[in-house]
Amino acid sequence: MAAWADFEHSDGADGAEVRFSGRLTLARLGDLPARIEEVGPISTLDLSQIQRIDTVGAWIVTRAAAQHPGARIVGASDEAQRLLDALASDKSEYRVHADRRPVWVRMLEQLGTSSVAIWDELIGIIGFFGAMLVAVFTQIRARRRLRWNAIVTRFQTVGVDALPIIGLMSFLIGIVIAQQGAVQLEQFGLEVFTINLVGRASIRELGLLMTAIMVAGRSGSAFAAQIGTMKLTEEVDAMRTIGVSPMEAIVLPRVAASTLLMPLLGFYASICAIIGGGVFAWVGLEIPPLTYIQRLREIIPMTDFWAMLIKAPVFGVLIGVTGCYSGMQVRQNAEEVGRRTTAAVVAAIFLVIVLDAFFAVFFSSIGWN
Structure with missing residues (x-):
């Protein structure tokens, strides 16, 4: 043995x-x-x-x-x-488990990797925006006919179909702003200034900002998923083969639709938020609707309206470009479509909020308070 x-x-x-x-x-x-x-x-x-x-x-x-x-x-x-x-x-080292590095080293490494990825994504979006501008100038110089049918189709999906959800969301936000503001102002006997809070917040900031977030989550993700699927099925490559520019046929109609409709959707959302605040003021604070409207006319300056109209197209371009760029980056499989769709929504919302903060500082510096 x-x-x-x-x-x-x-x-x-x-x-x-x-x-x-x-x-x-x-x-x-x-x-x-x-x-x-x-x-x-x-x-x-x-x-x-x-x-x-x-x-x-x-x-x-x-x-x-x-x-x-x-x-x-x-x-x-x-x-x-x-x-x-x-x-x-044999000079190799025999290890059953890899060496575990300190937590702070792994945190710094992950932070660095994420920062580099975000920077690369930002550079890619800027480059994609430049390519889109080149396509726009090419169409203008060559006097090519815009694809109005494609743009009008996007009007339906980006704008008309979004009206119910944007209206309901804005209406409820107006009620929430009015209720929370009234609770705080009631301590000083200034409930009437709830109208000021609802009116200026809805027109200047929240109406457009919430609309942009909703459009980014709804239409921006749809742009990324649609274009990503077209990339997987090689429809984009087929367009290039027959001499059709994907930038002109796919990207420009979507960006144009989101740019043109964002001011209208932002104004619609602001009105719905004001109506929601008015309903609460009527029911909860016993302020008559006529008084509510008269007070709004007194406290909302035209600069708030112009600020909204200036920001809205910029947000629309940003959402359209981010969604289309993410869709164009799909390379491998269907899982990549989902990942890029999520990245499009996150990037669009982040950039919208950053730009909104920039606009707030800019308008304040020129006296549009």
């Missing part, structure tokens, strides 16, 4: 002398690796008494020699020596 791997050790002048016996093979090692680690400093590893050795056994001996500098391996047969030489020439 094959003997289990074992060893004996005795103290020497320079350290313990370990003499192995039995079969140093994977099937017969048992707890030998754990026991040999408990031995103190080792000076000699004697293999003269072993019956057989395999790669795992040779690795155990080599590791023990590496853990005790100066330890000598003696008594190895020709077979054992070939295995030991092969392991000695």
